[in-house]
Amino acid sequence: MQILEFDTVVIGSGLAGLSAAYHSSNFGRVAIVTKSQLDVSNSYYAQGGIAAAIAADDSPEQHAHDTLVTGRGICDTDAVDVLVREGRERVRELIDLGMQFDKENGNFVLGLEGGHTKRRILHAGGDATGKELTCFKLQLIRQKKNVEAFEFVAAVKLLQQNNRIVGVQAYDFKTNKNVIFRTKAVILATGGLSRLFARSTNPHTATGDGIALAYEAGARLADLEFIQFHPSALYIPGKEAYLISEAVRGEGAWLLNHKGERFMKDIHPLAELAPRDVVAYSIFRQIQKSGEKHIFLSLKHLDKAKIRNRFKNIDKHLREFGYDLTEDRLPISPAAHYMVGGVRTNLDAETNISGLFVCGEVASTGVMGANRLASNSLLECLVFGKRASVKAAQLQMHDYDFVDPAPIVLDQPNEQLFLQYQNELAELMSKNLGIVRNRKDLENALNRFSAIVEDFDEDLNEYNLIKIRNTALICKLIAQAALVREESRGGHIREDFQKESPDFKTHIIQQKNKNIEFEPIRK
């Protein structure tokens, strides 16, 4: 097998991975390993923006307050404090480096989204913040001679010796060969898993690979039951769920039911800008009551020129679907959008495995609680991407004296089998683990997920079969955590336990070969 050596190996190329790679390049040679292209990630598609308390009438304390309220009692306060304070510094750093956020008359234009009590969302290119930010970071990274990118290379196993990371086994789709990356530190930044659901706003790559990699290596996972459903994804039967940014509601868009009523006004003081869990659940109920498949988003009452200018990409996409953003009632319904839990880390993005760091959506740093505050995710990528790289740089390279792992092979005909399983699992996830859950549905789903995991041996060496096992395994872990959490909180709603319970004001931890544990919320 080809063996390559780097000081740090970053897996994933969203904003978290790019931030980690950028900062790690100050300390040595860096590899960025991505199963797709460098510019395919959830971050790239982020429309809303990046939250930072930079306005004169705002403060990190106020930002922390909104994050904690939205997180429903299970954010780790120390991590939120780091996020809002260092986040502001990271954003200023980016601006100093030349990142162009949108301005009007020389001042930053700040957007508003659900759960924020102040306008604090910086955006770029109107509604193309993710693209602008990731392209900006990529251009910085391309100037670094000691960063090498490996596109179309999938990480399949974290290699360990004496409970310490010593490398990554990967499969290169371009050469059909295995590659071993020798390293002292792996920074996992593989993004989310919302593509496990049939209806999702995420790119096809968001399949939770990092969760399976980390779990198999023995890492602790936290709060996987919390899945954030975005309230406003375009609903056209048979078509992908196209995201219509919450920032549109920040500019005053209304949610209307089939009777034309603004139902959110009676549900929450912030109406359409209530936290996402509240809005998504309220839409779910409206859909259930009406027997229809969607509700509507309407911008008809707003300044048309302003809206078209602010949301250029959404406007263009909607035209392709035959809708006018400023005139039509847009059919929308919630879609899986964000994994709130993830691989458990401390404040330095370290896991329980020496040399394994995690940042971005795949991490559970403690800042998201039971429900992420809108536009906090890109901020988390900047803050914990840097923290991971600084801490990783303190490690020493260790000797490597084990035999090569069994090689991974690719058997193309198995791809069809993977797609069959993927569809079955996605249907089951959407039906039984969607916005509202109950014991019976969760148990039924869990039985099926467990059966698939059992059918596929742990020591498989064919890429597609490993993917089937991993996908079923992640679904199983989510279902197990959802069954244990007998309450409704944030992105986890149980019709058989409709209230928040003080008994569950805790993290739920899963680890291979261990029973589920509860971990106290950090102050």
Ligand code: SIN
């Ligand atoms: C959106 O633009 O509504 C998505 C932003 C986010 O998920 O934070």
